[in-house]
Amino acid sequence: MAKPGNFSHALDQTYKPAVVSCSLFVSPPSVYANNSDTWTWTGTSSPSGYVTKRYGTKNGVQDVFGDDVFGSTNFSKLTGSRASQDGVGDFTRWFTISDPATGALLCTSNTATIIVKSPVPSGELRGKVFNENEGKYISAGQDCPGYNETTKPSGVSIDYTGPVSGRVVMNLCSSTTNHPIFSVPNLPAGTYTVKVNYPNGWTPASCSNGDVSCIPSGRGMVIVPPDGKGIVVFAIKPTDRSCTLAVSPDKVYANNSDTWTWTGTSNLSGYVTKRYGTNNGVPSANGDDFFGPTNFSKLAGPRAPSIGGGVYVRWFTISDPATGALLCTSNTATLTITLPTISREQLTFSGVGSGGIFDPSLENDDSRIWMSYSAVENPRPFSCAGKSLTLKRVETRLAYSDNQGANWVDGGVAIPSEDVCLPAPYHLGTWMSETPTIIKDMKAPASERWKIISHRYLWVQEDGDFNQENNKKFDFGWYGLRAAASPELLKNASEKKLAGAAYQNSVLGEPATWLNKVHPALSDCLFFGEPGGLSDSTGFYLTTSCFTLNPATFKLALLKYNGSSWSYVGTSFNQEESSKIGSEKTMTAASLFKAGNQAYLMATKHVGGLYSGCYIFGINLANGEIQKEAGAPKILQSIEGIQSVFNGACGYNPASRESGIVFGELTDMVTNPMFKIFKTFVNYPSVSGTSIPTPNALSDVVLVKLATDPKVYKLENGVKRWITSPDVFNREGFLWTDISSVNEMELGLYPNGNPIQ
Structure with a gap:
């Protein structure tokens, strides 16, 4: 059956096919794989009775293999609404038109390409x-x-x-x-x-x-x-993380034998632990950074005396350092530190001024104990250049005790104060004499056996305000050294000036010694204050505060005097060492004493801008160094006054057993007597925390011995007497059960008396 249309044929021209050209186009040539982009294929239409077949590739790989299609308008699956189903890439397409019966090609089209891109991010x-x-x-x-x-x-x-x-x-x-x-x-x-x-x-x-x-x-x-x-x-x-803190034991005594341990949750890497707490109800350690619970608190066991007694509460947090976000907050742990029981009794005697007494220094003279001290005397009127005021004054006085410090008697003025007229722009002033130290110099000639050193300086009282610190003119000041055969003669003894770098020699005259020039370590000392003296078989020693332009470089130095010149021994305290035991500034108001063969330094720390207590340290007189423990000055004994009250500047002599250590206290600047001295009845060294008993305090017989020596001694009248044999011991009616053990230092407090034979 003949196909309709216009064809050519080799045998019959009636059926010979016509020449047909196949072409294919796509527009646009590139699109995005989403529903908003469309495209159109345009190609040669298939003649009636013939078939069109489609071919193509996707990204170079054939994906269409001769599918039948009907018309160029339905040419491809790559329609606008279906692009996303085929994905993205380079797509090629072509087609053929052929006789379906014989397969004879009518034509093959060109290749058309469309690029399908990824969808636009939306x-x-x-x-x-x-x-x-x-x-x-x-x-x-x-x-x-x-x-x-x-x-x-x-x-x-x-x-x-x-x-x-x-x-x-x-x-x-x-x-x-x-x-x-x-x-x-x-x-x-x-x-x-x-x-x-x-x-x-x-x-x-x-x-x-x-x-x-x-x-x-x-x-x-x-x-x-x-x-x-x-x-x-x-x-x-x-993270669910509990922060815990504990302290054990939670109750201790403020001495070197009691220690404690903080135990807490360890810090996390990248986080910070901060410490908080209160000391006797007052906020302390407010967010201090620290590293690990073992270093949780400044309340370290060996340093308890430096912080005083009371109730110390601590807790901590762990948080993000960048944002402050809390990981956890611990419970509170409480440490109670109890001070050794210290009695206090005001030391009083007649003859002193209404303002009170301070700065005690004690020295033994066989059966009599002498004390020098600062006396705030009764005000007195003074006039100069038409200006009149009632001036307050501080001068150095003496007192003595003939019963080991139980009672004291006024010994009179040693270095009086002196009111003076001043050149313009000032009018009125007073030469003060305070913070004295009295020493019996065992190596000096008899005529100079007793010495007293006090701080002399000018106090301008122009405005009548005695308490203004800027009225103290320390550049018009010096140490006054006097020597005499007895304490009673010191008042009339000549005075040698010992000065610091700020001393006004053009006005006051050349000093006997520029102490700041004794050694390079003292060269920055503008003036010196609060001396403390000691004499033993090795020489005459003086501990002194050195005040410089910068409080951070204040020091407590030890000097030595050979009767004609001074030398520098060493520095006992600076600010760094003082801070290790809780003092805000360099330890000050120091004194020296000796018990047995051991020398001791007793000094006051600064807390809250006030003098605060007294602390005893072993000192090496050969170099001025303080005995240390774990890198910090080792506190052997502490005397704590009332918290937040100015107290300290202690004095002590082992012979003064009925007073013990004495300390000064300033309660206020209004109520007289403003300044007071107190007995503590604390003697150092002691036996098991109790002072060595004296014959006056107990029975008339006290028996002691060393643990390493069989010799037994009887203590009486301030001396020790060796009981030479067991027969003598029994003959005297002593009981072997009454013997107390002491150490060499304690036994050395008592000079030798006549043996009991």
Whole structure:
């Protein structure tokens, strides 16, 4: 049967096919794989009775193999609405027109190419991170307006993985809720894996606010639709971690034998631990950084006397250093430090001024004990150049005791004060004499056996305000050294001036000694103050405060006097060493005493801007160094006055057993007597915390011996008498059970008396 149409044929011209040209075009030549982009195929139409077959490749691989199609308008599966189903890539297409019966080709088209590109990114990944611990959303940037944000732990971010991958932080603010959010716009649509990153010490959590988009595991899947938003919310909270603190024992005595240990939760890497507490109810250690519970507190066992008695409460926090976010807060631990029981009784005697007494210094003279001290005398009127005032004054006086310090008697003025007329611009002033030390110099000639050194300086009283510190003119000041055969003669003895660098020699005359020139270590000492003397078989020693332009370089130095010149021995305290035992400034108001063969230094610390207590240290007179323990000055005994009251500047002599250590106290500057001296009845050294008993205090018989020596001694009248044999011991009716053991230092307090034979 003949096919309709116009054909050519080799045998019959009636059936010979016509020549047909096949062509194919696509427009546009490139598109995006989404529903908004369309394209059009244009090609040669198939004659009636013939078939058109389609061929093609995708990205170079044949994917169409002669499919029958009907018309060029239905040429390809790559229609606009179906592009995304075929994916993206380079697509080629061509076709043939042929006789379906014989397969004879009528024509083969050219190849047309269309490039299908990935869809234009149109989705958004959005969300936020909830701080479950505080009920607030976390921001990585500035606070969002109108929203009270939570703390900002460092290192919080969101990772997303899918058609594209990346990391984002919460650095935006929602326009509807003002919450801090993260947002990744222009994302290809698809499924993404998301997870929250958080710092050490935090963990994923459920959202207590019921947010349906919350992923409690910290990791999940979210679909980002085309032209839409994929919403995700995470919650994190600090790791469940309890901070604990304990102290053991929780009750100690303020001495070197009692120690304690703090035990607490260890810090986390990258976090900080801060200490808080109160000392006797007063806030202390407010957020101090420290490293580990073993270094939790300045309240170290060997240093208890430096902090005093009382109730000390401590706790700590562990937090993020960048944001301050708390990981945990510990419980409170309480340490109670009890001071050794110290009695106090005001030392009084007649003949002193109404302002009171201070700065005691004690020296033994066989059966009599002498004390020098500062006396705030009764005010007296004074006039000069038409100006009149009633001037207060401080001068050096003496007192003595003939019963080992039980009672004291006024010994009169040793170095009087002196009111003076001053050149302009001043009018009135007083030469003061205070903080004296009295010494019996065993190596000096008899005519110079007794010495007294006091601080002399000018106090301008122009405005009548005695208490103004700037009225003290220490550059018009010196140490006054007097020597005489007896304490009673010191008042009329000549005086040698010992001066510092600030001394006004052009006005006051050349000093006998420039102490600041004795040694380079003293060269910056502008003036010296609060001397403390000691004489023994090795020489005459003086401990003195050196005051410089910078308080941080103040020092407590030890000097030595050979009767004609001074030498520098060493520095006992500076600010660094003083701070190790809790003093805010260099230890001061020092005195020296000796018991047996051991020398001791007793000094006062600074706390809260006040003198605070007295502390005894062993001192090496050969170099001035203080005995130390664990790198800090070792406190052998402490005397604590009333807290927050100016007290200290102690004096002591082992012969003064009925007074013990004496200390000064300034209660206020209004009520007379403002200055007081107190007995403590504390003697040093002691036996098991109790002073060696004296015959006056107990029975008329006291028996002692060394643990390493069989000799037994009877203590009486301030001396020790060796009981030469067991027969003598029994003959005297002594009991062997009455013998007390003492150490060599304690036994050395008593000079030898006649043996009992």
